Amino acid sequence: MRHKTLFHTFRLTFFCITVGTILAACSPAQKSQKIKDEVDSVNATSTNIEPYLTRDIQDEIFYFVMPDRFHNAKPSNDNGDPNRPISFGGLDKNSKWAFHGGDIAGVEAKLDYIQGLGVSSIWMTPILRNRAIQPDGFGHHGYWVVDFTEIDPHFGSNDDLKSLIAAAHARDMKVFFDIITNHTADVIKYEECHMPSGEFLEENQKACAFISSAELAEGKKYTPFVREDEKNVKVPAWLNDPKYYNNQGDSFWQGESAIKGDFVGLDDIDTSQPEVIDGLTEVFKDLISEFKPDGFRIDTVKHVDIEFWQAFGPAITEHAKKLGIPEFFIFGEVYDGNPAGLSKYTTVGKLPSVLDFGFAFNVKDVLMNNKSLSQLSSLFDNDDYYRDADSSPNDLLNFLGNHDMGRVGHFIQQGLPDIDEQEMLQRSKLGHALMFFSRGVPVVYYGDEQGFTGDGGDVDARENMDPSQVAVYNDNNLIGTKQTTADDNFNTQHPLYLSIANLAKIRNSYPSLRHGEHINRAVDENKRVYAFSRVMPSLMQDLLVVFNLSTHAQQFEISAEQKSYKYVAGEGKVKKIDDTLQFDMPGLSYSLFESIEPISYSTISKVEIQASYEENDRVFIPVDITFDKPERFNLAKLTFFGVRANGEETQIATDTTFPYRAALMPELLSEFIDVRVVATNYREQSKEHTARLIN
Missing domain, CATH: 2.60.40.730 (SOR catalytic domain)
Structure with missing residues (x-):
């Protein structure tokens, strides 16, 4: 279908749009109010957060944790299971690549610490049984699954997981699993590319060239084989049959190879086959039946046939509902910052949500590289991509960094290498404030609340919370503390821990921050001021959020109606003159105000x-x-x-x-x-x- 093209220019950012006015306490109009940023400053208007079983995803605050690098509560399981060689070994606490001993019991042991941060949901990297060691590294991350029915022995047992979930639920906290449907561990080899031992035929070879569908039609193909000692290592058993895999060589991340190619050598499942769709759906239904988690984060979503998601998502959520988990929620990882690419999977793909890489990339650009503020306003204006009949941008998962791309602390040090320690700390606080106050659901990456920085992405962003023995971690300059990763880093008095806990308190106190519309209010590129409102139409209360992302104090105005506002949080001065709110804010700061009277309805x-x-x-x-x-x-x-x-x-x-x-x-x-x-x-x-x- 072709549609008539309309050339029309929308104003993606807009200034001084008419809004409510200011503090009732500011009578006469020119009286100002000094605002302080204090943990106990929040005057809660609503703390009626639902119990975990019936709680909406928009009410969650996530903590994303890699169990192996978090806390070691059971040293006896540090090397996995000696009775199953494929899932044994790999412990080396001096290597950033290897296993370090953290486990599921360690997450349960630190629930006080996690909940004290204001977190309501825990998302763990994959914990199903893995191939422990492959030629290119160690499976400490959990993404090399061989058994979809059992917990990896490095992380504990099925009973350990059930214990964690029960303990979390007793605290009204949720637990989310990280799952993989795109691939399994690297077991399948190709006669045309590998020796019988499994090693590459050519010296220094690192991949098998991808064979396209056109080349397959011409008769070119790989002949898959599995070493005798590995023919039955995968569970369920049907996953051991090479016919359920694409077997077209390694992906080069473009074209059809992005769907059909092996992901860095990992065995790429052919998710276009009906038997595979049914088989994997049953695998994850069984996990829900046994463990009763509260949702799934799905890895490598864009590398799977979209028809798979159209069947998988609805079937999984329906199964969970039948088991009495009405708010079971799924969100996918689509490594793409373009809302047009991300939203494809929440609309056509029928997944409830995705991680918002667009949010992460744009906050990084604006706050850590001083790029145009219009990137933020355009990001939220483009939320229309997500608004089909059953999707909402408020369901997106916001984050600042992760275990693949790197940490917010690293982005600050990389983008602004000459700033002082205090500015680094303040920029991290502001990044988290943007995440907690913008539309979407905040995700805190473990260790960011302790000022972890890392040296880059991947293993360089997977430091230990327990005292580390990795030299390249321990020489990092952490933000907001004199500690290093060689110390125990469960410090509940760290300024970032306290700041994030305060942000969580604010978010939980104001429904508009969880469920409200995100409405751009002002963008001033010269002064680097960005303001937006969060409004719940059912309440018609305006929560006005203002960020000064300049290092200098700024004075600026936003138009105002004849309404009154009360202070919520932040720092700065504000006064009302006629129909204008006049702000005086220090550099790198934010302020929040809530309208006392409802916004008037318009005809x-x-x-x-x-x-x-x-x-x-x-x-x-x-x-x-x-x-x-x-x-x-x-x-x-x-x-x-x-x-x-x-x-x-x-x-x-x-x-x-x-x-x-x-x-x-x-x-x-x-x-x-x-x-x-x-x-x-x-x-x-x-x-x-x-x-x-x-x-």
């Missing part, structure tokens, strides 16, 4: 669908909407319906923020001839418009 004067256009593999359907008082802070919800030739309708998208539009994959529109939009001002008043889709 919608007109809603009209404009000509559709194509961009980033999407069909955009823009809507012109006007209000009776355009100068005000106006809110509306638009619901889009696809209309078939017989008059039947299906909801296809929603939108709640400017610019108002639907962003849809072209194939989702192929069965419709018209599109209808209904706009409401969240009260009884609504308007609608129908337009023909032009082929």
